[in-house]
Amino acid sequence: MxxxxxxxxxxxxxxxxxxxxxxxxxxxxxxxxxxxxxxxxxxxxxxxxxxxxxxxxxxxxxxxxxxxxxxxxxxxxxxxxxxxxxxxxxxxxxxxxxxxxxxxxxxxxxxxxxxxxxxxxxxxxxxxxxxxxxxxxxxxxxxxxxxxxxxxxxxxxxxxxxxxxxxxxxxxxxxxxxxxxxxxxxxxxxxxxxxxxxxxxxxxxxxxxxxxxxxxxxxxxxxxILVVEPMIALNETAEAFLATLQFALERSIQAVYKLEDDELCSERLGQGRHFLFWEAAEGGAGVLSQLLKPQAFQAIAQAALDICHFIHPKQSCSQACYECLLSYRNQFDHPLLNRHLIRSWLEQLTGSTVSYDRPIPRDAHYQQLCAQVDRHSLFEQQVLDAIYQRGLKLPDAAQALIAEANCKPDFLYRSQGIAIFCDGSAHDHSDQQQRDRIDRDNLTYHSNYSVFVLRHDENWQEKLDFLATLID
Ligand SMILES: [Zn+2]
Ligand SMILES: [Zn+2]
Known part of the structure; x- marks a missing residue:
């Protein structure tokens, strides 16, 4: 451990x-x-x-x-x-x-x-x-x-x-x-x-x-800590569903990893859609990181179905009892707890797999972008370096083609829909400026990107402050 x-x-x-x-x-x-x-x-x-x-x-x-x-x-x-x-x-x-x-x-x-x-x-x-x-x-x-x-x-x-x-x-x-x-x-x-x-x-x-x-x-x-967000649609039973699921997961993680009930705690935060799990015991058993293993939630789902009497039926438990989901600690949630709400969801979980959404480390991401920038544009590199050095979120791509507009912005923030153009001295000539205008109008018209221009001869560092508020 x-x-x-x-x-x-x-x-x-x-x-x-x-x-x-x-x-x-x-x-x-x-x-x-x-x-x-x-x-x-x-x-x-x-x-x-x-x-x-x-x-x-x-x-x-x-x-x-x-x-x-x-x-x-x-x-x-x-x-x-x-x-x-x-x-x-x-x-x-x-x-x-x-x-x-x-x-x-x-x-x-x-x-x-x-x-x-x-x-x-x-x-x-x-x-x-x-x-x-x-x-x-x-x-x-x-x-x-x-x-x-x-x-x-x-x-x-x-x-x-x-x-x-x-x-x-x-x-x-x-x-x-x-x-x-x-x-x-x-x-x-x-x-x-x-x-x-x-x-x-x-x-x-x-x-x-x-x-x-x-x-x-x-x-x-x-x-x-482990923050767990169930991906379910909001409906009228959502609150009862979430409360029931929280305690079913807490109990089954404790059962699978043989923890005492005071060693692993959980809480529903904010609107109730974020479950926070933490190891309360000093020293910790280090089990939370194990929940990211590919098959981890299969065993947890099995344990939860067992705890909720779906493997060995218990007729006297209608919605929840002290043997399955109720405890002294969760007494304020007792009216919400109903094991039947989560049964089919747990059954889906029995065949589940966990896969990492591995983000690229920041340095590697920066190196990738450096390799993509236009080698003839010193200004583009300067902008990228400034973004990197200030600790701002790095663009998703450099010089990536937006096919629908046949346009290659210098940098893209895909989820925010921002296309950045870095106009170095090559963009000072009037015929180039006209081509730029057509390209960028095309992009706004044919795609969902907004155009964000940084000019080498303006206070572009200040404009990065504004960019920071858009990409945050
Ligand atoms: Zn938040
Ligand atoms: Zn019960």
Whole structure:
């Protein structure tokens, strides 16, 4: 097994018990709920309330991050990427998700050590709030150099699943606040580190400024991940189908690779059409990369049919039971789960094959294009070098013939329908310019390509900035 090992430091909470107090620690994802502001911890028979966060030397304000997350696939963007309007992964617009969670968050704080205080009693109001729990969302981001995509197709060639395997990918979980009243984030006093409004009265003498609202808490992790996208038509049973399929796949992968149910986790992200699988155990067993082997999903399909009682019928299970798909962890999805919805789909999967969609490595792709460019045009090479050096998406082809227009643009971006013409000094003569015009009008008229011209005597570098927004 590939022995990858990511240190997973826990999050700690300080409990003022005993002589000096104690620290308790939890795995990060668990801490995001358990150590959330105003939550209660039980320690040696007493109740403690999380009421404060440790304030770093430079103050909390400096630690806020701005992030944006995709409503469709859950992809995570931070730094300059958080200013994007569309998702880097699936190109969806970065707007609120279907539950109304905003895509752009301006004050996200990585969860640090939390501090608790002893509480004798919990009020009815607090009791009520605790019952609702927190609104958590899950996000991920591939390591650009470490992703492989593949397609799982049925025996007749029908595509069933799109797979993206990400080695050492990043995962994030955001706590967006209490589910009750649809609160957005938490309130935090940046000077004192006190959470919430309730602490205001006791500390109003120290600080009269208002606490910062809409602070979101975040934890992150690194793991090998597999993103699975079922390729099905949208219909009224889609949500039930997707939920059922998610848990059937999770259970059957665990069964085939002999994993405990806490070693492999999955979640439906965004609109529910992207399943994120990750290895939760420290060290990981490295099974997710094995799912890209040609016959991997045949065994998984068999196991899923078995788990769903289609090989050994169980009359007492009408839609789902604890023996097949139900578990304590997926209780919120129980009303959706129905094994019959996925039966014929699983039967198709039994004859499936996985094939890689191997992208050419960037350097090799660049070398290929260099070999294709017109050797007489220095300018063409300059443009290609600039595209390469700036890290922009490379064109799909150079000097490729568009037969329907009998035209050879210098570069093509096929999926975006952009044909690039690099006009070096040879294009300065008026008769050449006339021929160019006819060629390019022809192309626009006879094909679906848009013409994008770069002239050697203009500020073409600036035009590349514009190109970048079109090909992104
Ligand atoms: Zn997306
Ligand atoms: Zn059952």
């Amino acid at each position: 590939p022995g990858y090992n990511f240190p997973r430091l826990p999050v700690r909470a300080y409990i003022p018990a005993g002589d000096k107090g104690e620290f308790v620690s939890r795995p990060r994802v668990v801490a995001l709920r358990e150590f959330a502001p105003s939550n209660f911890l039980y320690y040696e028979g007493s109740k403690f309330e999380v009421y404060k966060t440790r304030v770093p030397a430079g103050g909390i304000d400096r630690d806020y991050q701005r992030v944006s997350v995709c409503p469709n696939c859950g992809y995570f963007h931070d730094g300059d990427n958080s200013l994007r309007d569309t998702c880097e992964n699936c190109r969806s617009r970065l707007v609120s998700d279907r539950n109304g969670n905003p895509a752009k968050l301006n004050r996200v704080l990585e969860m640090g050590t939390m501090i608790t205080r002893r509480r004798e009693r919990i009020t009815c109001d607090e009791e009520e709030r605790l019952k609702y729990g927190y609104n958590l969302t899950t996000h991920f981001r591939y390591d650009a150099q470490n992703r492989e995509t593949a397609t799982v197709a049925a025996a007749d060639g029908t595509p069933l699943l799109k797979l993206t395997y990400g080695e050492t990918a990043k995962l994030w979980w955001i706590n967006r606040g209490s589910k009750r009243n649809q609160e957005r984030g938490f309130k935090l006093d940046g000077k004192t580190g006190l959470w919430g409004e309730g602490n205001r009265q006791t500390n109003s003498a120290i600080d009269s400024s208002l606490p910062t609202p809409e602070v979101h808490l975040l934890v992150q992790d690194t793991s090998n």
